[in-house]
Amino acid sequence: MWTRFPLLAVLAFAACTSAPPRQPDNICRIFEEKPSWYRAAAATQREWGLPIPVGMAFVHRESSYVADAKPPRGRLLWVIPWRRPSSAYGYAQATDEAWSDYRKATSRWMVDRDDFSDAFDFIGWYNHRSARKLRLSKQDAYHLYLAYYEGISGFASGRWRKDARVKGYASKVARRAQRYSDQFGTCEKKFSKGFWGWFS
Numbered sequence: 001m002w003t004r005f006p007l008l009a010v011l012a013f014a015a016c017t018s019a020p021p022r023q024p025d026n027i028c029r030i031f032e033e034k035p036s037w038y039r040a041a042a043a044t045q046r047e048w049g050l051p052i053p054v055g056m057a058f059v060h061r062e063s064s065y066v067a068d069a070k071p072p073r074g075r076l077l078w079v080i081p082w083r084r085p086s087s088a089y090g091y092a093q094a095t096d097e098a099w100s101d102y103r104k105a106t107s108r109w110m111v112d113r114d115d116f117s118d119a120f121d122f123i124g125w126y127n128h129r130s131a132r133k134l135r136l137s138k139q140d141a142y143h144l145y146l147a148y149y150e151g152i153s154g155f156a157s158g159r160w161r162k163d164a165r166v167k168g169y170a171s172k173v174a175r176r177a178q179r180y181s182d183q184f185g186t187c188e189k190k191f192s193k194g195f196w197g198w199f200s
Helices: 004-016 027-033 035-048 052-063 096-106 116-134 141-150 152-157 164-184 188-192 194-199
Strands: none
Touching: 027 035, 027 052, 027 164, 035 052, 035 116, 035 188, 052 116, 052 141, 052 164, 096 116, 116 141, 116 152, 141 152, 141 164
């Protein structure tokens, strides 16, 4: 009888973990499935000025909406699983160091990288800082992502200019942000009206 409890605990934990959205390529379908994500994204937009489609494009790129995403392990001698290349974790793939900076800067201590609301707020905070220090527009998903990936000092050094791989990542984020923006224009009013918007 007692042997069942560990299994029940695992199942209960799994049930609490938010699964990725079923239609990740459509921001309206994402928010219909997960209205709490819309509320979190809207709160971040109010706090940090980051457009919702831009932030969502970042999450898609970084984790594909997987709450506990981590970089894949390297391989020792091409076979043996080895260390991960960084401490990046969660929806935003925030590293230990960046997450610590975020907590100190915002005085938000009870936050988790595998919580969508917390991770999205981190993305808003980080991009607000990048936009201010690098004089970037918060609509400019391409350059904001370069600063997110390279770090503010790495972006300022310009080393990304010769890195086709990194520029390719940024281009994908920019294209998705534009696609999400176009889609969001068709459903934003419904979500901004809250509960009653679903009946209009």
